[in-house]
Amino acid sequence: MDPKALHTISYGLYVVSAKTGARLNGQVANTVFQISSAPPTVAVSINKQNLTHEFIQSSRNFAVSVLAKDAPLALIGRFGFKSGREVDKFAGLNYKLTRAGLPYLAEHTLAYLEAEVNQTVDAGTHSIFIGTLKDAAVLRQGDPMTYAYYHQVKRGTTPKTAPTFAAAEAEAGTSVTAPRYRCTICNFIYDPAQGDPEHDIAPGTPFEDLPDEWTCPICGAGKEAFEKI
Numbered sequence: 001m002d003p004k005a006l007h008t009i010s011y012g013l014y015v016v017s018a019k020t021g022a023r024l025n026g027q028v029a030n031t032v033f034q035i036s037s038a039p040p041t042v043a044v045s046i047n048k049q050n051l052t053h054e055f056i057q058s059s060r061n062f063a064v065s066v067l068a069k070d071a072p073l074a075l076i077g078r079f080g081f082k083s084g085r086e087v088d089k090f091a092g093l094n095y096k097l098t099r100a101g102l103p104y105l106a107e108h109t110l111a112y113l114e115a116e117v118n119q120t121v122d123a124g125t126h127s128i129f130i131g132t133l134k135d136a137a138v139l140r141q142g143d144p145m146t147y148a149y150y151h152q153v154k155r156g157t158t159p160k161t162a163p164t165f166a167a168a169e170a171e172a173g174t175s176v177t178a179p180r181y182r183c184t185i186c187n188f189i190y191d192p193a194q195g196d197p198e199h200d201i202a203p204g205t206p207f208e209d210l211p212d213e214w215t216c217p218i219c220g221a222g223k224e225a226f227e228k229i
């Protein structure tokens with residue numbers, strides 16, 4: 001059996017959110033899908049250890065923000081690599097509320113959904129929450145973020161064979177041997193050939209030349225969290 005076969009499955013990228021009382025929380029998930037259309041029914045798969053799981057279980061509803069392809073790494077990192085037990089992930093963000101008062105992102109989002117849970121399936125480490133659509137709107141036109149795009153381009157793991165890699169390297173005039181560094185927290189790869197556009201770091205900047213205060217564009221970890229690969 002080759003588990004790499006699983007890597008050929010395509011997904012989108014979403015922020016799944018919920019609330020308990022006045023507390024709001026959300027997390028990144030790639031497993032949001034429409035189950036049926038009459039009535040419109042959607043499902044999400046959420047890790048049982050996550051705060052969002054706890055919130056959905058108690059409130060019996062959830063919202064989904066469909067991320068746009070231009071969603072910044074920091075936004076994805078905020079919802080993907082930080083726990084709602086430690087930070088209020090929606091604080092300071094431009095968000096709005098669904099019909100039932102669940103938060104959804106008003107920026108970098110193509111559409112939102114709100115569903116009322118009518119079935120929970122125990123899937124071991126995860127629960128699959130199945131819910132009927134209660135509220136939804138398209139916020140703007142555009143391309144959705146896909147899981148593959150996030151991993152290959154946004155996360156810095158662009159394959160060496162990709163056209164974008166050769167172009168960035170030619171532009172930067174860097175050597176193919178310039179070392180790349182991996183964030184040990186979130187696995188973001190700093191590639192000198194690409195620099196870090198989100199922090200205005202020009203292509204061709206070696207890791208060693210990054211300012212001391214530079215942080216991982218995804219999870220916010222400092223340079224010390226990086227290892228050479």
Ligand code: FE
Pocket residue numbers: 183184185186187188216217218219220221
């Ligand atoms: Fe990181």
